[in-house]
Amino acid sequence: MSRIVVVATGIEVDIDKLKGFAYRAKLITYASGCGLVPESRIWVPGNTEYEYHEDGLYYRDSFCGSFAVPGREWIKLDNEYGRSVWSMYYDGGMQPPYNVPSAENIAFANRHFRILKSALSNLEPENPYRGPTKQLFHHEDCRDIWYGCTVKGSFERFNGNEWMRFLPEGRSIAKVTFAQRFGGGIIIYK
Secondary structure: OOOEEEEEOOEEEEHHHHHHHHHHHHHHOOOOOOOEOOHHHOOOOOOEEEEEEEOOEEEEEEEOOOOEOOEEEEEEEOOOOOOEEEEEEEEEEEOOOOOOOOHHHHHHHHHHHHHHHHHHOOOEOOEOOOOOOOOOEOOOOOOOEEEEEEEEEEOOEEEEEEEEEEOOOOOOOOEEEEEEEEEEEEOOOO
């Protein structure tokens, strides 16, 4: 049974429909490299943005940076100019000393971003926020870096953390090398 939430006078949204749309939009955009917004239509100059739309819903992901990456995702009704009904922020990135631009750190960060894209490609339909929450995850090419994600709350209001740990060969303790927090939910107007 679907849950309907009133987000403004005369405007109702179906939570299950929004959740399913968020799941599909995230898989189809950044995780797969599709839906890149042309520079002429970017909302925030200098940002990288992805979009997806279907059945009267519109999704946009906007972020900037490399070593530190703040970003926000929106779901709007109708199109990119429609009313926002759901949003999620994320903020974090590579941790010291790996967050200082250098050839070595850029190569190390690129390995992390391959893992992040792979983790986001394994998004769970019941938790369409970031990567998988049920188990630690790693990419075939980077077995020494593990991804983890925790979430509290529901699609209507949530927060969470994601991280990656690097376990150098011969070591028994992994070090957190990437960390990011995220949160968001339904937007309700007066």
